[in-house]
Amino acid sequence: MVALAIGSQFPDLIDKPFAWTLGLLPGGRTLTHSVFVAALLLPIAYSLARRFGWPEAGMAFAIGHASHLLSDIPPTAILDRDLSATTFLFWPILEPPQYQTPGSILAGFLRYxxxxxxxxxxxxxxxxxxxxxxxxxxxxxxxxxxxxxxxxxxxxxxxxx
Structure with a gap:
């Protein structure tokens, strides 16, 4: 359960602070929201969990991470067939969608x-x-x-x- 919870929040735990607070990423949905990073990260996480005798935890992390990426796809992308809001999934090949960044994590929570x-x-x-x-x-x-x-x-x- 813990691995699922961490996996489901992992993309935001990395991308948002690195983008909004530290300014190291171009947006809050870039690095760990990318399917390219997921393709590298999830097998590594599973292999490590398996090595330590917790393969279920590795799978739970992967399910949580993948479900986060899917839940970040706006409903309008599917309903209107407008995939422009899904480019974050293919960063750095495609630029992430432009949206207003709050400037910090605290500001993001306060304006949510x-x-x-x-x-x-x-x-x-x-x-x-x-x-x-x-x-x-x-x-x-x-x-x-x-x-x-x-x-x-x-x-x-x-x-x-």
Whole structure:
């Protein structure tokens, strides 16, 4: 679950800070939003995860990353058959679509607005979280144990009786 969550956010975690805050990329949907980078990154991530005995985590990261790229395709690109908004997928061969950049990540959050597409995505997240909860929150115990191993902390425990 953790690998899926990281994979689903990975393109924005790299591209947005490097473009908006550091100015090292030409846009917030370039380097890790490119199918060329995905073609290199995802097999490497899977191979590393497999080497450490976590092939499912490598696959989950790949699914999360690919789903992020697909969800960044605006609905109008499909509905209107206007693929000009999908050029970010082929960066650096094609220039990314021009859109106003906020200047920083904080400014991006402060100016963000929700359209119908974003509300649908948020609804899907809520449905997924409810399904995950009713499925017993798989991965949560593993995450806690991993954090305890890393920090050497046993976490909060109930008072001794």
């Amino acid at each position: 607005s929700m359209g119908w597409y974003e509300w649908v995505q948020l609804g899907l997240v809520v449905v997924a979280l409810i399904a995950w909860y009713y499925d017993g929150a798989p991965g949560l115990g593993y995450g806690r144990r991993a954090l305890e191993r890393i920090t050497g902390n046993r976490g909060l425990s109930e008072p001794e009786r």
